[in-house]
Amino acid sequence: MALRETDPAEVGGYHIEDRLGSGGMGVVYLxxxxSGRRLALKVVHAxxxxxxxFRIRFRRxxxxxxxxxxxxxxxxxxxDxxxxxxxxxxxxxxxxxxxTHVRRHGPLPLPKLRELAAGLAEALRDIxxxxxxxRDLKPANVMLAEDGPRVIDFGISRAAEFAAQDVLTQTGRVMGTPPFMSPEQxxxxxxVGPAADIFSLGSVVAYAATGRGPFDSPSPYETAxxxxxxDPELDGVPDELLPFVHLCLEKHPKSRPSAGELLDLLRDGRLPEPRPAPETGPTPDEPAAPRRRGRRRLLLASLVSALLLAAATALTVVAVNAEPTPAERDLPTGWQAWHKKSKDPSVDKDPIGADAPFSRxxxxxxxxxxxxxxxMATRFALADGRNTWARPIDETTDDLGSGDLGTIIAARSxxxxxxxADDRTVGENEFNPTxxxxxxLDAETGKVIWKTVTGDSDEATEPNSDHGASAAVPEGIVTVYGAKGQQYALLDAVDGKVRWKRPMPDPDTQMCLLRSAARHAxxxxxxxxxxxxxxxxVAQLDPATGRPRWTVQVTxxxxxxxxxxxxxVVLDTTGTRxxxxxxxxxxxxxxxxRLSPAQPEAATPTLLNDRLYFTFPSGSVRAVAPDTGRQIWESNSTVESSGPPIVSGSHLYLASPSGRLAALDLRTGAVEATLQGRDDGGTAGISGVGAPLVLVGDALYVPYGIRSVYSVDVRNL
Structure with missing residues (x-):
């Protein structure tokens, strides 16, 4: 982040070189x-x-x-x-x-998760x-250094030996970040004692494994x-780490292991038994506890009161998706608003062939x-849109095959x-299989890291993820495989080797699609x-063998x-839903x-952050809670033929094939900002719907026109 005119040139004799970030407590500078040593220097707000x-707490x-x-x-x-x-x-x-790493690159692979869990457990042991x-262990306070994770920011820590009668602990303040706090916080x-950090450790490891917190909810109060x-949502956490995470997330502090015991578990697989929680039932002379429903109401009321008080006090740090100040914008390094068109990667450079937007x-x-x-793929720099390489889906000059669309199956690490899809001429009769x-591919250079043939005949199936013929999982790519698409197989993410292959169910009596959800195929x-x-x-596939772990039948x-x-979340593909x-x-x-109201076939469903959004060609949008079927709001986005929407912490974004953009308030559906479509990318022949959007921090990337993309800062819409 660039320095500002109001930033100091030096602090405490240390030369200021750059901004690293800004938060509720202050600004962090590089x-x-x-002697040349680089430091992270935190200066508190004036x-x-x-x-x-505050000064007493800062000394502590x-x-x-x-x-x-x-x-x-x-x-x-x-x-000082x-x-x-x-x-x-x-x-x-x-x-x-x-x-930041998980948002940009996706969840960590298992070896990195083990390293993270061990590093954080060792850090907490030392602490x-x-x-x-x-008291505030969360993803933003864990740095991924080359030699392992580092815990930073003791901004709201306190000495464990400080007695409960300490006046500074009796203000009723809630300290921490709700999705990663412990129940006792x-x-x-x-x-609150060391066991609170252990609970946060379990939440952080679950987040690193799945890309979401185990207690995430749109509302901070519901999160609390x-x-x-x-119960924690741990779908997607590798089986090997589930015992570790479950132990950390025990509700009662005394049931959680110490950091040292967790290190023993990771080192030799020795699993400590959860300690029994202290007896909390009524004694013969005490009245019975109130019904659970009443307890939830009382708990919600107390949490609302505590969170409101916390928001009003100066020192407290409670992350509830508050709107950041301009100094806190989260943009790729060196980002600037841009719009670019991809170079033509085809062998014959025929411009007539280019007539559509990107699909993904x-x-x-x-x-x-x-x-x-x-x-097949083309790369734009996130910061300025430089189009550094492009590859055609068909590297031959013959273009008789059907595989001419191209899509991104996955991108990570x-x-x-x-x-x-390469068309070839075979034999004297010019038989043209694909x-x-x-x-x-290396995203930076476009270099092919590995290339695996999935089918090589005129009856082979195009492994297009948009059509249900391939799906990405942490282990690699599950794809349709074989000369007639009669199998499905796992291609290893690292080297592309076929790890297993299984026969596809009878194609004469059913049509099968490969899907991925929550890191499972x-x-x-x-x-x-x-x-x-x-x-x-619907069958969940075992990543080790490809066999169904379980199968359920639906109508x-x-x-x-x-x-x-x-x-x-499963929906009808045709007819009124x-x-x-x-x-x-x-x-x-x-x-x-039951959906109330029913949703017509013309509406396209997209699930984002536990909420269903139905988008219509006319520009209408409906938000629905899938667990109740209740429609939360309906709005006219003013964006026709939009592609799948995307959400930030506060807004829903949609765009048309021409790049017209709208930002809707997540709570009400109100249209809060729009941008007109663009004609600098070309519009001839464009039809269908817009491509899915990409959001990296506050930078939104909008595919539009003919092979074109533009980027905007969503906070400036």
Missing amino acids: ARSA QYADDDE EVAAARQVSGAFTAPVVDA ADAARPWMATLYIPGEDLG HRAGMVH FSSPQD IRVVDG CAATGSSLVCAGDDV GRVYVYG RYTIQA YLVCQKWSEEDITGTS GEQDIVGAAAGRL REVTLINTASHVVTNV
């Missing part, structure tokens, strides 16, 4: 000492300088951080709690924080040995209720990679997974008898829309929820 209580923060100097924490180098604006300098740790409690904040009284784009690292309209491949088979669909089977012609709160089918991925129980 600074350099006289409004806190005259707060005597400095003292706390000085006591902790392990391999997985950032050591304090210098500080008595300066006009108090500051503290720690060793600078290059790299992304965990939250707790020093008599400290961090809500219910009895004066009794789920933390205190609900995805971001990884510093790259936005797009595909569609005969483009600097790689993008796409499919190729060889289909799935390829892993599914086989959805729509069965028919003569001309009627008789039902649909009608249905397909998976996504996963929410541990359940698959009167119900939503929910499949519990743990118990496999099927629940049918």
